[in-house]
Amino acid sequence: MGSDNSNTVALVDFVIFGGAGDLAYRKLLPAMYRAFKEGKIAPESHIFCTVRKQEDFDNYMGNVNKALQNFLYDGEFDKTIWKGFSNIVAPVMVDISKRDEKWAVLEKHLECDDDRSRVFYLSTPPAVFGEACKNLHEQSLITANSRVVVEKPLGYDAKSAEQINATIATYFEESQIFRIDHYLGKETVQNLMALRFSNILFEQFWNSKFIDHVQISISETVGLEGRAGFYDNAGALRDMIQNHLLQLLCLTAMEPPNTISADNIRAEKLKVLQALRPLRGDDVITNTVRGQYVAGEFNGKLVPGYLEELNDGASHTETFVAIRAYIDNWRWARVPFYLRTGKRMKERCAEIVLQFREIPHDVYSGKQGTTPPNRLVIRLQPDESIQLYLVAKDLNELDIKLKPVVLNLNFAETFENFRSDAYKRLMLDAALNNPSLFIHRDEVAAAWAWIDPIIETWVEREVIPELYRAGSWGPQAATELMSDDGRRWYNAGEGV
Ligand code: BG6
DSSP: OOOOOTTOOBOEEEEEETTTSHHIIIIIHHHHHHHHHTTOBOTTOEEEEEESSOOOHHHHHHHHHHHHHHHSOTTTOOHHHHHHHHHHEEEEEOOTTOOSTHHHHHHHHHOOSSOOEEEEEEOSOGGGHHHHHHHHHHTTOOOTTEEEEEOSOOOSSHHHHHHHHHHHHHHSOGGGEEEOOGGGGSHHHHHHHHHHHSOHHHHTTOSTTTEEEEEEEEEOOOOOTTOHHHHHHHOHIIIIIIIIIHHHHHHHHOOOOSSSOHHHHHHHHHHHHHHBOOOOTHHHHHHEEEEEEESEEETTEEEOOHHHHHTOTTOOOOSEEEEEEEBOSTTTTTOEEEEEEESSBSSOEEEEEEEEOOOSSOTTTTSEEOOOOOEEEEEEESSOEEEEEEEEEOTTOSSOEEEEEEEEEEHHHHSTTOOOOHHHHHHHHHHTTOOTTSBOHHHHHHHHHHHHHHHHHHHHTTOOOEEEETTBSOOHHHHHHHHTTTOOOOOTTOOO
């Protein structure tokens, strides 16, 4: 997609607000370490990590060291690189929401005599975004070459998202605001556009004339992972569909942009979101499924149910959602897009499946075998690959017997040493001022405008999540959503 930073070295000062948080240790600092190791961050750069409590420098750096050893791949940590990297990382004591003399210390750290980029990464709850931006402004830390990166959740509904966006916009220009959706940083997600718009083969068939339906599925095997407070207030619709799945839907369904500039890509994605057929009232009841996991078996072990993990016997938060959606435009008229995501499911997998239409006339009718329609499966994780399901003659049979076969392009094998790190890509893009893989304010608003009425109907009609066993593929109603249409979910690992 529109970012090529391969040969550019960023001279940048990062300020990570929430520098002792889970995201910083697990994702941001390992991503920065990789970028540094690859020579993509100039050694004169800095990474200031804000901490709220007085923190001993050595203690914090010890934590960073431990985090890198834990969260980098085996063999990635290198003592010599660490020496260089640890020279550019430092904790700074600042309370993001309180303006006191400590901000002057941060200002001092950021003083420099070149026009380097500044990236303020708000890895904090959105409730403090406004205060943070105000403090940055009042301390005169926002230069023309500054950007602010904001993590999801961007709001709870359209109204709160708009409030957050408006507050940030008081202090930063839209061109300086980088709203992150880490799915867009995944190399395989960017490859979706390369696949569609660089191969004449696919684009010809990418429409309602040839495609029967599309499935976009992100299944996770993890449960709450200690995020009960956040997750129970959000649920799968807000946590996954509003952002990651709708972004994948946009990239799958959008028209070819004129160029791969950020503006062109975002404009095309926005059109898709605006063309999503609204779901309200009865339409929500017939086109959506809510689920919540109960205890079940995963990899031979018993895992607890959502309510047990939560320690609250009464929550009706959904941990699974399936939706039948339509995009009302010329290209996709009457083609259902089935979206599905859930926690504690049978396999961890993110896939986009395009199911082609049946052949118009079967010249082999009466012969052995079947001619299932073609299918293109784009697997985003794990084992990134593209598979095209075709029909061929079984060469071991003298008589005509048809058999489904698979053309398999495995990216891990094709691109040796390929390892995706979405955060590395996105942080470098922010440093180099490339917003293509970030979300525009209008996209956030359009996504919420589609999501809000679904939630409202669930609340009004008291739609209680249907239970599903941990380690399964979700509730029965999700299977029926498909079977009612004479279709089925293609689950990872279930073969042809
Ligand atoms: C996050 C959600 O945005 O994405 C999590 O808040 C989810 O609940 C995660 O687990 C999934 O990301 P990935 O990259 O592991 O598929």
